[in-house]
């Protein structure tokens with residue numbers, strides 16, 4: 001076994017770190033958090049660095065990056081932007097942009113994917129509905145074929161990037177029920193342009209964190225789309241959705257590693273300087289042991305993330321792993337990552353005392369931001385447990401059947 005990154009990957013990490021040091025300081029992150037706006041110079045900078053939709057193959061305009069490299073980018077972006085707004089923007093596009101590109105028509109690729117790669121459009125995911133987000137098979141949105149067109153009706157809520165999509169153009173991977181009697185086998189994926197007639201953004205949520213990227217909702221009233229906007233095969237949408245979730249969850253794992261690392265470093269730097277009882281606070285075992293535990297857990301998470309990323313590379317390039325086996329590992333990453341980062345922000349805030357509780361200190365942005373991935377974005381923690389248990393015990397033990 002060889003656990004090292006390639007020289008190219010190390011150089012890539014260094015380039016992303018240097019770009020972040022110049023363009024994504026904690027002061028800039030605080031400004032983004034307060035203005036509640038994704039800075040377009042950051043989007044453009046990521047595009048120039050080749051980070052946007054970096055997993056899309058070169059022949060389609062991307063850089064064709066593998067999933068280990070995409071995890072390196074997610075880790076570095078989260079190390080810089082602990083509020084995780086920029087990492088969210090990055091990872092939604094790297095995962096769902098990849099899925100849209102993998103299954104889309106030339107028209108969608110030309111009009112949306114190629115623009116999103118240049119930072120001139122946003123590509124996101126919209127599956128969650130007012131009836132719930134966890135039970136994807138119960139999606140209520142419908143798509144009915146009328147002549148040459150699909151007529152789509154429904155509502156999607158808690159969707160990342162609605163304001164960015166409105167501002168930049170772009171659209172969403174959505175799923176709709178095309179053959180209701182077939183259950184989850186009767187659902188089709190579409191690319192929904194955000195400016196298609198009949199699409200109306202109805203809400204921007206006042207979230208508790210990751211304020212630099214919006215979360216909103218939209219309705220679809222008799223939205224008419226041609227076959228060019230169907231992704232892949234009709235009635236296969238559920239499976240493409242699961243494929244996309246895996247990729248997004250993997251990158252959330254890498255995001256958690258980067259954010260955890262930064263929270264630890266902020267805590268270590270502060271406690272080395274803070275003199276209490278005549279010595280640096282970092283000299284006390286009560287503090288040191290917590291740091292050692294969190295570091296050890298983060299290294300274990302890091303190993304799991306990159307192992308899962310390697311498995312995804314193998315799945316796509318050699319077909320060596322059963323996709324469900326890969327899902328099991330990725331769900332482990334999503335199950336462990338965000339709670340570890342949350343715990344580390346919480347602990348670091350306590351090490352910093354009252355200062356840690358102020359907005360002069362960046363840590364509270366991290367606590368608020370990473371919570372989004374604990375409560376549910378890209379699938380709640382219990383959903384990850386259900387997936388893991390399904391693979392451990394067998395399908396006959398799935399609780400919802």
Ligand SMILES: Cc1cc2nc3c(=O)[nH]c(=O)nc-3n(C[C@H](O)[C@H](O)[C@H](O)COP(=O)(O)OP(=O)(O)OC[C@H]3O[C@@H](n4cnc5c(N)ncnc54)[C@H](O)[C@@H]3O)c2cc1C
Nearest residue numbers: 125126127128132133134158159160372376377378380382
């Ligand atoms: C900031 C943010 C951004 C988001 N961005 C997007 C986006 O871009 N696109 C999108 O489609 N969605 C998005 N979501 C929605 C997210 O996907 C959902 O929150 C998630 O799928 C859970 O759905 P829900 O919130 O409706 O909770 P519910 O489905 O109502 O579940 C509630 C809780 O119960 C748990 N649970 C569910 N089923 C079971 C079970 N069988 N056993 C035990 N526990 C269970 C869940 O894990 C969750 O904790 C976002 C959410 C947030 C917070």
